[in-house]
Amino acid sequence: MGNPMKIRARAEGDVVEVKVLMSHIMETGQRKNQAGEPIPAHFIQTVNATCNGRSVLSAQWGPAVSANPFLSFKFKGGQKGEKVTVTWTDSKGDSRSDETVIN
């Protein structure tokens, strides 16, 4: 489930800029613990963003995306007051969805 994402969506003219900060360990699977055993990979694999049910971005990530990932993108056709929803799913099948209102 993870901790909530921080999402900001701001309309400027006809373009909405979305900034997302997710809370995730993004473990690569390449590191070893102090006993020398590999630490299993655990990272966000897919991210989907929608505005009023319409897809505005989808992404697939590997373990090379930094821990607590940041994502920013822009789309047209969003109005102030509409909802932007972001959903991620990680390599263990865990997922989380958060939303914000465009302002």
Add this chain to the structure above:
Amino acid sequence: MEKSRREFLRSSGGLLGLLLAAGFLRPEEVAADEWNKAAFETKRLEDLVKVLGGNTAQESAEVAIVAPDIAENGAVVPVGVVSKLDKTSSIAILVEKNPNVLAATFVIPQGTLPEVQTRVKMAQTSNVFALVKADGRFYYAAKEIKITLGGCGG
């Protein structure tokens, strides 16, 4: 202390239930697109282009990488990609000298601008590639980013 933790757990459990009830966590939405394992296991730009269904990628000045020349911390390197190519449908970010080159891919639906920003890990100083699919063809741009502290515990 213990009580507040319990309360927190209870309230977060309630939030999950709410999200489920409100339909935010529909299983079909979560499994909308399957993770492209083969693409994330490639070691070279050319191999990735083939996995994604293309033949070759052409270097293009219409693709720009927005990133620092020198990054102090390889664990958190800000990388943005801006494409000025018509009909840009997807953007990928690659780090040449990482164990697997592909860091992230983005599908750009109609109405979304072909520019994305994220942060990636870099094991060492390396070329970063932006691979863009536009009108069915692949284009790329390259930029070297120097790392003074590696992203893998170095």
